[in-house]
Amino acid sequence: TIGDFAPGTLGVTENLNGFINEVRIWNVARTQAEIKTYMNSSLPSPSTQTGLLAYYTFDNLLNKQGNASWNGTLVGSASINSTNSSCTFVADSCTLSCSAKNDFSFKQNVCNPYQLTFSTTATGYQSISWDFGDTNTANGSSTVTHTYATAGNYAVTMIQKFANCSDTVRKTFSVAVQNDNQTILTSDTTICIGNTKQLKAAPATSYCWSPATYLNDPSIQNPVTSSPANITYHLTSEKRGTNLVVNGNFSAGNTGFLSDYLYSPSSGFNAGVYTVSNNVLAWHPQMTPCQDHTGAGSNGNMMLVNGAEIVNVKVWSQTVAVQPNTNYAFETWLQHITSVNPASLQFSINGITIGQIFTANNTSCIWDRFYTTWNSGNNSSATISIVNQNQIYTGNDFALDDISFTPIIITRDSVKITVDSPIINTSADSAICSGSSMQINTSGALNYVWLPSNGLSNPQIANPVANPTSTTKYIVTGTNSFGCTGRDSVIVTVKPIPIVSISNDTLICSGSSIQLNAMGGSSYNWSPTNSLSNAAISNPAATPSLTTSYKVIVSNADNCSSIDSVLVKVRQPNTFTVNSSSAVCVGDNVRLVASGGDVYLWSPAYSLSSINAPNPFAYPTSTTAYDVTISDTLCNISETLTTTVTINPLPVLQTLKSNDVDCSTSTSQLNVTGAVQYTWMPSGTLNNPFIPNPIASPLATTSYIVTAKDINGCSNTDSITVLVTADNPGN
Secondary structure: OOOEEOOOOOOOOEEOOOOOOOEEEEOOOOOHHHHHHOOOOOOOOHHHOOOEEEEEOOOOOOOOOOOHHHOOOOOOOOOOOOOOOOOOOOOOOOOEEOOOOOOOEEEEOOOOOOEEEEEOOOOOOOEEEEEOOOOOEEEOOOEEEEEOOOOEEEEEEEEEEOOOEEEEEEEEEEEOOEEOOOOEOOOOEEEEOOOOEEOOEOOEEEEEEEOOOOEOOOOOOOOEEOOOOOEEEEEEEEEEOOOOOOOOOOOOOOOOOEOOOEEOOOOOOOOOEEEEEOOHHHHOOOOOOOOOOOOOOOOOOEEEEEOOOOOOOEEEEEEEEOOOOOEEEEEEEEEEOOOOOOOEEEEEEOOEEEEEEEEOOOOOOOOEEEEEEEEOOOOOEEEEEEEEOOOOOOOOEEEEEEEEEEEEEEEEEEEEEEEEOOOOEOOOOEEEEOOOOEEOOOEOOOEEEEEOOOOEOOOOOOOOEEOOOOOEEEEEEEEOOOOOEEEEEEEEEEEOOOOOEEOOOEEEEOOOOEEOOEEOOOEEEEEOOOOEOOOOOOOOEEOOOOOEEEEEEEEOOOOOEEEEEEEEEEEOOOOOEEOOOEEEEOOOOEEOOEEOOOEEEEEOOOOEOOOOOOOOEEOOOOOEEEEEEEEEOOOOEEEEEEEEEEEEOOOOOEEEEOOOEOOOOOOEEEEEEOOOEEEEEOOOOEOOOOOOOOEEOOOOOEEEEEEEEOOOOOEEEEEEEEOEOOOOOOO
């Protein structure tokens, strides 16, 4: 069977994957010179070639030597491809395979997943070449970078030629990006303009956020965006699967792994020893008391190592099962635990170092992460190791923790950041007159706050009424349902109102007119208008028939106005009056009363308290006629009226008594004439003090006084004495 690979030393059966251009079967030995003669050309006259049993050129399966019994048949998925170009061979190109196999690692560019970098740590070769599996090749470098045009599975081959052998390593790489909506943990989010948002991603070995615009660092797990506009971020990450390492954090102590160093839990003084512990000083008092990486401050275990100066010694090693042609990440955390010569280590898989040598931080107790990526090729298991590459005896004391070996895939996810900026629209700038107000109308948010609040009816509503005392710029901040804010402003200009000067209130006579005057503006509007000469001027003539209050609206150039008023009282035609004539008793006075004017003049003046008062007192000694001239100076009219004061005489009294009182006569009758009303005093010894002839019964001599009033109301007094004696005591 041509193209069949029978079981051999590798214990694998596999049919040929490739092309066969020609097959020649001989039953005689051929020299190298004979083989070279027709290596790159067809064999001439195959039917006459000595010892040739069969000859196939695969334009068909017929034996070109001519023996039909050797005609071929297709088996399995083989096919005839007559259009395939002829293969060209180089004479003497055959070499032996090296017994020691090298390996290569790779790094997939997480920002450009179709770009892979391949690298080998092998040395001593004479030449190196790479076949990237897409017809592209590279030569001469131990590290090459190649970008594939499309996604797919590519067989990458590294060929190293040494003096006596060649080493070929072939691995199949899946160049692809897997969409995974669990890569980004942050949901689509709305943020406010001017704010920031931290984007969170699932753990991975590397991250590439794009676009990088407005991110503080697009290569970290949880960057912060400060985008001012809507944006969609895509994350491509090298995501890890399940950790295949057992006891990678050393929580189970000294189990699950091997080491070429000596396990020495009691002391770390000698080089080439290790322990698993959380107490550095207890193991080696001269080292630095560093803590583990797994849970800083929690006293977790770590692998403590006092390294030796021998290179390629396995410090830590473990065998894990792997899937063929699968990408893996080999990772560890390393810290320096002394003061000199930090550790230099390297990853090794199946006895072949991969990746670059990595060195611990020169400052002790600083954990640094190191990792490399590796493709399993046709391996189903891998012995993964961390080997020493430090050749200096002193120092080289270090700790390992959180070792992992995980399958990795490139995943992609996206998150949409909506940047919300409320558009707040408020009223246009406006002007009002001093003392006036305006309503401001605003939209675009749910809640509002105005500053300043002075002059606003309510500083927390969309449409407050503004009544500022001076020109004011109001700034409104609106907050929407997302808690985002926006601003707008309105300037309310306060225009001055006119300062009005107006005529004083006045009095006019009926039928007269008066000119009203107002100042302070550029236009005027008087009301009521029916008794004005012109209601639209500053100084109209007013001819009211009744008392009227005239209102004027005075406006200035800013169309602001003030209102004032003037009261015009109208004096109707006056009625001049004086009191009626009257009579008084001799010695009495009387008030004279005149009305209807504003100026008065009385005569005769000699018996008056005032000749200019409207109501003077008169003290006549005889009947007198008083004249009063009443004037209305406003209306310029006057009239003289007369009132007479008649003087009535006092009554003339004649008083008598019937007798005096003695021992024989105890009473005396009194008697008075000349009046009509009488009052006697003292009244205690009189039978009636209000009659003209009362009977007196005094016990002692008494003077009786009588006050009498005549028919004119004039009164006078008189008296009489009744003597009381002890005469006539009787018999």
